[in-house]
Amino acid sequence: MRSLFVICLIIIPQCISAQNLVINPSFECGLESCFYLEHSEDLAKHACGWISPTQATPDVMNMHLYQCYLYVTGIQMPRTGNRYAGIYTYFGKTFSTSYREYLQVELNKPLTEGEFYCGEMYVSTAERPMYESNNIGMYFHKDKMISSTKGPLFQVPQINETSVIKD
Numbered sequence: 001m002r003s004l005f006v007i008c009l010i011i012i013p014q015c016i017s018a019q020n021l022v023i024n025p026s027f028e029c030g031l032e033s034c035f036y037l038e039h040s041e042d043l044a045k046h047a048c049g050w051i052s053p054t055q056a057t058p059d060v061m062n063m064h065l066y067q068c069y070l071y072v073t074g075i076q077m078p079r080t081g082n083r084y085a086g087i088y089t090y091f092g093k094t095f096s097t098s099y100r101e102y103l104q105v106e107l108n109k110p111l112t113e114g115e116f117y118c119g120e121m122y123v124s125t126a127e128r129p130m131y132e133s134n135n136i137g138m139y140f141h142k143d144k145m146i147s148s149t150k151g152p153l154f155q156v157p158q159i160n161e162t163s164v165i166k167d
Helices: 040-046 063-073
Strands: 003-013 059-062 083-090 117-125 136-138 159-161
């Protein structure tokens, strides 16, 4: 089957001041819908500021419309607010094993070389996948990533979790 992970990316420079450089870090801004996103460009409508760098289609779950996603994710709850994003990191043996979903956001301001930054992301395995995943990370680059496929991106993330994420 498919492996679905819930992602919230937050980048906080100089952790002490807790300034968040991520636009819409909890996915609260955007259209509410009870349908899966059908096109990769739809992500920006449902999660202001966020885009998919590939042709794959991450989804935005909304607790106001929770019953719409209950059968997909199980009983996942957002860390904050009422929304979260879901991505497939592995699609299983019965589907294309090269299918991957990613989330991408432009920061409020560029990172400064030599400065110290904290990067945080909250990840949870959905209750209904058949697979758990590892190697979920963050990749920082000055240019937007764009791919015309639904396959994996081959950049090496600067922050990467190599352990299998169970919850």
